[in-house]
Amino acid sequence: MPQTIAAPVHYELVIKKSRFLACVQPMADRAGAQAVVAGLRAEHPGAAHVCWALLAGGQSAAVDDGEPSGTAGRPMLDVLRHQDLEGVLATVVRYFGGVKLGAGGLVRAYTDSVAQALLTAEKIAIIKQRTLACSVPYALEGTVRRELEASGATLGSVEHRDAVHIEFSVPADAADALAHRLNEACHGRLAWREQD
Known part of the structure; x- marks a missing residue:
C-alpha cells in the first residue's frame, strides 16, 4: 500500500570531507519541488550540487544536477520507490570536500543519506x-x-x-x-x- 510521510525529515552524511545534507518531505507536484530546490540553491550558494528526486504520480523526476549521470537522482528515486512512497520529494545538498568518490561512492552516498533520513519519518498510508x-x-x-x-x-x-x-x-x-x-x-x- 502506498504511503507518504507526515513531515520533513533530515539527515547529514559526511564522506571524505564531502557533506551530504538530505531532506525528504511531503510534496504534491513538480512545481512545488522546483520551488523547494530553488530555495535550497539560494540557501546554500556554496554547495556543489542540489540533487533531487520526486515521486508524485505522473510528475516524478530524478535530477543529478551536474553529478555523473545516474549517480544521484535515480538512486534517490529508487529509495523512495523501494519504500513504496508517493507524494514525496527527496533533496540532497552536496558540499564537495575535495576528494572524488567515484560513481559507486556517489550512488552509496546519495542512497544512504536519503535512506537514513527516512528511518525517522512517520509514514502514513494513502487511502484512495x-x-x-x-x-x-x-x-x-x-x-x-x-x-x-x-x-x-x-x-x-x-x-x-x-x-x-x-x-x-x-x-x-x-x-x-x-x-x-x-x-x-x-x-x-x-x-x-x-x-x-
Whole structure:
C-alpha cells in the first residue's frame, strides 16, 4: 500500500570531507519541488550540487544536477520507490570536500543519506477516497448520518432544501458496500446524485 510521510525529515552524511545534507518531505507536484530546490540553491550558494528526486504520480523526476549521470537522482528515486512512497520529494545538498568518490561512492552516498533520513519519518498510508452524494427525506437524515458514522465515512456538505442533500467521502474499496447498506436502510427512498 502506498504511503507518504507526515513531515520533513533530515539527515547529514559526511564522506571524505564531502557533506551530504538530505531532506525528504511531503510534496504534491513538480512545481512545488522546483520551488523547494530553488530555495535550497539560494540557501546554500556554496554547495556543489542540489540533487533531487520526486515521486508524485505522473510528475516524478530524478535530477543529478551536474553529478555523473545516474549517480544521484535515480538512486534517490529508487529509495523512495523501494519504500513504496508517493507524494514525496527527496533533496540532497552536496558540499564537495575535495576528494572524488567515484560513481559507486556517489550512488552509496546519495542512497544512504536519503535512506537514513527516512528511518525517522512517520509514514502514513494513502487511502484512495471516493466522494458520493445523495438526497433523502428529512425523516431519514438521522439514519444516513448513523450509517456514515458507523462506516467511518467523512461527512462533507449537508444542505437542507426540498430534501436533505448529503455529500460524503469513504475509502474507495468500501464505497459500494456502504451505498448498498444506505439503500437498504432507507428502503429505496434515497436518491443518488451526481457531484457538482
